[in-house]
Amino acid sequence: MNPSPSLDLKFVRSCFPAFAQELPARTAFFENAGGSYVAGAVLDALTHFYTANKVQPYGASEICAAAGEQMDRGRQVTADLLGVPAETLTLGPSTTQNINTLAVACAAIVDAHAKVIVSEQDHEANIGAWERLCRRTGAEFVLWEVDKQSGELSLSRFRELLDAQVKLVCVTHSSNIIGSVNLVEEVTALARKHGARVVIDGVSYAPHRWPDIAALQPDAYCFSAYKTYATHLGVLYTAPDFAESLDPQCHYFNRDFLQKRLDAAGPDHASIAALAGLGEYFAASHRHHFGESAAPPHEKAQAVSALMHRHENELCAPLLEALREMPYQIIGRNDMRGREANIALFSEKHSSAELSAALAHEDIAAGHGHFYAKRLLDSVGLRDSEDGVLRISFSHYNSAEEVERVIAVLCGVG
Ligand SMILES: Cc1ncc(COP(=O)(O)O)c(C=O)c1O
Incomplete structure (x- = not known):
């Protein structure tokens, strides 16, 4: 048994009906902090x-x-x-x-x-x-x-x-x-x-x-x-x-x-x-990545979640690296230390609505606004907290290819 396998993205996507309609799925979904895709086992139940x-x-x-x-x-x-x-x-x-x-x-x-x-x-x-x-x-x-x-x-x-x-x-x-x-x-x-x-x-x-x-x-x-x-x-x-x-x-x-x-x-x-x-999804993912195990569900969920987390962070790091070279302001930390794969940025040249629309044009979903954390955005002095930030929020079913598409659009808009 490999104690620390990588997350098998093909397996993960096979567990989410959202990806079954179109393979490989074209829409790159980075609105996950707003609500995630639903696992097939949940829909079945x-x-x-x-x-x-x-x-x-x-x-x-x-x-x-x-x-x-x-x-x-x-x-x-x-x-x-x-x-x-x-x-x-x-x-x-x-x-x-x-x-x-x-x-x-x-x-x-x-x-x-x-x-x-x-x-x-x-x-x-x-x-x-x-x-x-x-x-x-x-x-x-x-x-x-x-x-x-x-x-x-x-x-x-x-x-x-x-x-x-x-x-x-x-x-x-x-x-x-x-x-x-x-x-x-x-x-x-x-x-x-x-x-x-x-x-x-x-x-x-x-x-x-x-x-x-x-x-x-x-x-x-x-x-x-x-x-x-x-x-x-x-x-x-x-x-x-x-x-x-x-x-x-x-x-x-x-x-x-x-x-x-x-x-x-x-x-x-x-x-x-x-x-x-949800229990079935975590159990199936644990079985797939670690083999049969008598560990309690709570331990299995933690082990699977650690794989998901590492996968998301590995995808997010290149985005942050690319953003550091572009004319955007990131609110919060600009590397992966002490943060989750949830990025907020804004541009001096374009509104966040424009950035979101440019991504949507390339079939990438990433919203903008204050996401009901308005006091935070007002406190850091964002010029218009209604327009807010562009938020790129990852889930474990995102892929490196999708991140490259985000980088390409943001680089083009500049
Ligand atoms: C950090 C945080 N807390 C609370 C909420 C509210 O959750 P709900 O939509 O279940 O009311 C949200 C929703 O986006 C959130 O992001």
């Missing part, structure tokens, strides 16, 4: 639910019982991939909704004497909900500002903001604009010393590196399954002692069920059932 079991789940009849079993399986598979108990996961409609519900529930642990630290680098989903919580409770909203040049967060600034009044710290694992990875382990350890809870937004991190929640042990961690090759759901992990300290947002008779405490919406049955396909 979704179709199966809709065709065989689209009924009220959990009943005495065989068909209702089967629907419930499929939903339980989707939840359990996701929990196993993350290495956490199934009841610690809330499977809501989106991360925006999950964080909003979590913030409302946090009124139980925040009062007018409390402070809530929120990073300016975050997507608005992990800022606005906390600002509203502070307005309602009288707590102090403390913005952990980014560096005005680089858009980066610094731990030394975080240390200055921390004190005994801080009850919550809300920070992104990786920026959805500049791709930098934040030291959430250190943030969590420092916050704990002051008795504060930590809410980590992993939406932009999880598609590049499957989160190791079991190792990280945050108070809350969220990501969006529709960006990790699955259905349109927000996955929210909450540590049991944290969830139990909060004001439940479910129907009163469901309060004793940990997995329902933060579920303010009714579950999307089919989308939850389809998560079982």
